[in-house]
Amino acid sequence: WIPGNRHPARCCPASRKMPALLPLLCSAATVCAYSIGSKPHRLTHIGHSALILPCIRAKFQRTNTILACAPATAVSTSQVADSSFAERKEALIAGLKKEYDAFFQPMEIQLYSKDVTFKDPLISFQGVEKYKQNVDMLAGVSAIGRACFSDCALIMHNVTSDSKLHLRTRWTLQFRFKLLPWRPLAQFTGVSEYTLDENALVTSQVDFWDSVNLQQGGSYELKPAPAAFFDLLKQLTPQDSAQAASGKELPYVLLRRTDDYEVRRYPQNVAVNTEYERRIDALGALGAYTNGANELGEELVPFVPSLMSIPREGSEKSKLMRWPMLVPSIQRGEAAPPQPTERLQDYVSLELVPSKVCTAQISQMCSLH
Structure with a gap:
């Protein structure tokens, strides 16, 4: 439409299609009001609003045509934000499952805050680069990891969420320590507590071992590092067991290992x-x-x-x-x-x-x- 043009025959061809396009304008997120006629073209920006323009008045050859648009359902900004966060959280859960299945090869760095903190019964650190160095070692892919470990495996049994900014995974971790002649297999079961920010990025991970932190009733409690060290040392010592004597142990998936069972x-x-x-x-x-x-x-x-x-x-x-x-x-x-x-x-x-x-x-x- 050429503003101020009173003769349809000399209008631009697109103007003839305006009546068909006007309903589409009504459903746009940003709504504009048009006044079309002999006076100069005016455009008023309404912006994001819960109200949809009730009508648009267009004048063609001195004939007034009113095109009405039905009101749309109002959607609040908080609803949009919650929906977007839920989608990002689902993507985070999918990414964590992928990491566990592949033992962090590769690590999905985009899922973590650059200042992510990590703590388990033995160690703690901060920063996504240190996080990557730790998982590469446990997976046996870094230089230190290749020298020390084999038969590395990580299984996620489930993932749950009891609040918006929280996730919990239950897992089993194992590795064989190659530096000892009897090559002992160390196994750990436990949970990881993840804290998320408003962008569904991991800002904190705290690991608890069933063999060290599990309390009666199923809760977990932090313990001094020596308790975890002795638990690891016990697994690395030679074991005289029925399995070792038989050499034919029934295969199984370890779901929980405590100090007693x-x-x-x-x-x-x-x-x-x-x-x-x-x-x-x-x-x-x-x-x-x-x-x-x-x-x-x-x-x-x-x-x-x-x-x-x-x-x-x-x-x-x-x-x-x-x-x-x-x-x-x-x-x-x-x-x-x-x-x-x-x-x-x-x-x-x-x-x-x-x-x-x-x-x-x-x-x-x-x-x-």
């Missing part, structure tokens, strides 16, 4: 089992099966540890002890374990045990849940 998730397996009242009777029956009282007449080597199902007090079910014999997921194509001999069949049987979570005590026998 571990919580593990074991895979599906084929096990030989027996009901019992006294533990010594169960050990004798299962020992007879693996020592040759089976259809093949061969000595068999079970996985360790023993897995026990102990019913609640007052239940009519009997206690059950299992010795895993075969793990289908890692022993594909292997034959099923042989059946027990006829004299043992009233006491011993084979069963397919689904994946289960159990509590492993110091005795290396597990109570199934």
Whole structure:
């Protein structure tokens, strides 16, 4: 439209399309009011507003045409900000999952404030560069990390949020210390408490270890650094255990390691089992099966540890002890374990045990849940 032009035939072609375009103007975030006629063109900037221009009056060839626009729903600035923050927080959670899965290779630096602080039971520091140096070492990719560690792994079990500026992850961390001749495997489970700023960037991370900081009732409490050092030292000392003697430990995912027990998730397996009242009777029956009282007449080597199902007090079910014999997921194509001999069949049987979570005590026998 050419301001002041009273003759439509001499108007610019785009002016003929103005009636169709006017409704679009009404829905724009920035609303303008136009007065079109013989007087010079005037434009008034309304700006961001919860009100939509109720009408636009246009004059074409002395004919007045009123185009009305329906009111739009008002959206407050705080609602827009909350929506934007929620999206950034979701992107942060996705980025953290990606970092854990890849053990921070690469680290998603854009998720962190440049002055991010970190604290765990052993160390503390500030700055995103020091953060990156620490994770590169634990992942075994820096020079120091390659010299000291192998079999590095980090598993995120879940991530939760109980407030806008807070996240918590539960994880399992492990590494093998190569500088010692017996190459011990150190494992840690715990939680990370993340504090976020208004841009959903991580400004603080505090790690708690189940073996050091976990309290009765499930809360966590800060402890002096020597407690964490002795926990690490205990894992690095040589261990004389049933697993070491057998050399055939049932694989599992470590969910929690404390000073007294571990919580593990074991895979599906084929096990030989027996009901019992006294533990010594169960050990004798299962020992007879693996020592040759089976259809093949061969000595068999079970996985360790023993897995026990102990019913609640007052239940009519009997206690059950299992010795895993075969793990289908890692022993594909292997034959099923042989059946027990006829004299043992009233006491011993084979069963397919689904994946289960159990509590492993110091005795290396597990109570199934």
